[in-house]
Amino acid sequence: MSEPPPRHQERFRHVYAEHFDRVLGYALRRVARPEDAADVVAETFLVAWRRLADVPDEPRTRLWLYAVARRVLANQRRGDRRRLALGERLGAELAACAPDHALAVVDRVRYAAALARLSMTDREIVMLHAWEELEPREIAEVLGISAVAARSRLSRARVRLREALGEAPPDDDCHEGGLTGHLLSRTSDLLPEEPR
Amino acid sequence: MTPTSPHPITDREVAELPVHAGRAELLEEILRTPVEHAERAPLVDLAPRHRRRLVSVAAAAAVVVTVAGLAAWQRPRSTTSPRPDGSGFVHRSSAPGESHTITKLTVRPHSSGGPLTPQVRVRVTRAAPPAADQLARTAPIVSGGAYVALNEDGWAVTGLSDDAYGRDVLYQRGDALVDVTTYPASEYPSYVADRTGDAGSPEATTLLGRSAGLFTYASDDHAVLRAPDGDRFLEVRGQGMSETDFRAVLADLVQTDEAGFARSMPPGTVTPYNRDEAIQHLLRGVETPPGFTADQVSLLGFNDGYQSAARVAGSVGCAWLDRYADGSAADRSAAIDAFAGSRSWALLRHIADQGGYSSVFWSVAGQLRSGHDEKGRPVDVAALKHGLC
Known part of the structure; x- marks a missing residue:
């Protein structure tokens, strides 16, 4: 087995740094515990390292x-929760310092419940759009x-998410201060206007 | 009121995390990984450090998942490498005679009803080889029976859990794993879409007389989703075996009834037939709140010893948490004392080396006593109950 050429390392270092x-x-927003990210x-960049020509x-x-x-x-979710012997220190650091957002806000449970009513793909589409700020054409590339x-699926997913949250259309007034207003505002944030 | 951002964490916040050492170390670890290793021989191990680490976490959760009470997080001792295309992982057993760990994770709605709060349940099974008393027994065939069993010699039941959402049976023979899971029929389209997204369009087949789709994740990793039958549908996943062998396993699945399924499970399984007796046995030495009865124990269907102990302990623990939250100062004090004393409970001690539930349970005492969780935030009883119940 040979050492990868210096150019291989150089490019990977750049990809990793960037x-x-x-x-x-992306991982922290989707895993149960920060250290799981x-x-x-580790696994994602290991794939990139091994398939750098495809990146x-x-x-x-x-x-x-x-x-x-x-x-x-x-x-992982399907059951292959198999750990690599990589990134242990990163995991320990994340366990110590990454904020646990999910338990801090009761509303987030409502979001979780609403998101859970979507299919897994639609859920990912919503999250890629809202959190990774990807356009539909970019989402398409991620999801193949x-x-x-x-x-089309983003539009449908947003409607379903609103329905699941019992939310009025985004043009409706949001009521500041109360629980409803709080949820509405948060939901609207989660469902940014779809790019045309 | 300023609305809280729904973003769990932003990329800007991520960039500010003090993870510089871990980031640098991971880069160096990856750079030391031979490239040709994976490109030419994707089924090799990564020579991991053999270690096992329990992580105590009461109820961590993410935006789409909440860790359920039975969660037991362990780093496996097994050797595993990802496929180069990221489509899966290759599992290699440890040295002969050495145990390895299998962890299962599913997303389920919260069993207590109310909003559809997804939960993650993690099963940890250590078996290499399975003990003789874990071997499954032959189930009588009952046409149209609501239970499914694997009628072939040599398969051990190394994981079994049941609740209102579904039943999950993990069979193991050598390095081969067969996971038989039932889900609510209403979830079928979502599961088909998810599996299709990961494995491509399924190949039409039949399973137990109904139409089904065969998904191929890898040459030794397949799953079948069977069309809903009544209010349930069935998924069978086979890992560590060829498609031919997987199809042979599918042919050995039989439908049976509740009594037949109970007879096929190994000794030590808690079933609807021995539930009350098992609960009384598990509650020995456990300090329960005044008025607590076995009826308050959330233990449904069929469960292995680990799951049963965890659910009985969880029911007691959550009854104490209710007193802590709603009771008098004396009730709060009693709850704290009960959790502190739980280190001597036989059911938790018995499963302590099989998974992380016991350590999670025991961590609650300190939180109740101090009034703060491990990150210094005020104790959130609802979150603790999510973690234990």
Whole structure:
């Protein structure tokens, strides 16, 4: 087995440096515990290291990494929660310092409940749009579907999410201060206007 | 009131996390991983450090998942490597005679009803090889029976859990795993879409006389989703075996009834037939709140020893948490004392080396006493109950 050429290392270091935070953020927003994100990051970049020739150039690099991270997460959720012997220190650091957002706000449970009513793909479409701020064409690339399908499913998913939350259309007034207003505002944030 | 952002954490916040050492170490670890290793031989191990680590976490949760009470987080001792295309992982057993860990994770709605709060249940099974008393027994065939069992010699039941959402049976023979799970029929389209997204369109087949779809994740990793039958549908996943062998396993699945399924499970399984007796046995030495009865124990259907102990302990623990939250100062004090004393409870001590539930339970005492969780936030009883019940 031979050492990878210096150019291979150099390019990987660049990909890692440029996209570590984004991949970690993607993982942190989806795992149960902050330290679990270390496994997702480690496995995702290990795939990138081994398949560097397949990693597309910018600006598509991030989308490719999201697609890999999504599969890593899917395998975890499906039962393949198998850990690599990589990223232990990162996991320990995340356990110590990453905020646990989910339990802090009761509303988040409501979001979780509403999101859970979506299919897993639709849920991911909503999250990619709201959290990773991807356009439908970029979502399509991550999920391996057509841009038309991504746009259509995003639109449908947003409607379903509103229905699940019992929310009025986004043009309605939000009531500040009370629980309802709080939820409405948060929901509207989660459901940004779809790009045309 | 300023609305709280729904974003769990932003990329900007991520960039500010003090994880520099871990970030640098991971990079170096990856750079030391041979590239050709995976490109030419994707089924090899990564030579992981053999270690096992329990992580105590009461009720951590993310935006889409809440860790359920039976969660037991462990780092596996097994050797595992990801497929280069990210489509899955290759599992290799540990050295002969050495135990390894299998962890299962599913998303389920909260069993207590109310909003559909997803939960993650993690099963940890250590078996290499399974003990003789874990071997499954032959189930009588009952046409149209609501229970499914694997009628082939040599398969051990290394995991069994049941609740209102569904039943999950994990069979193991050598390195081969067969996971038989039932889900609510209403979830069927979502599961088909999810599996299709990961494994591509299924191949049409039949399972137990009904139409089904076969999904191929890898040459040794397959799953079948069977069309709903009444209010349930069935998923069978086979890992560590070829498609031919997986199809042979599918042919050995039989439908049976509740009594037949109970007869097929190994000794030590808690069933509807021995539930009350098992609960009384498990409650020995457990300090329960005044008025607590076995009827308050959330233990349904069929469960292995680990799951049963965890659910009985969880029912008691949550009854104490209710007193802590709603009772007098004396009730709060009694609840704290009960959790502190739980280190001597036989049912928790018995399962302490099988998973993380006991350590989670025991961590509650300190939180109640101090009034703060491990991150210094005020104790959130609802969150603790999510973690224990």
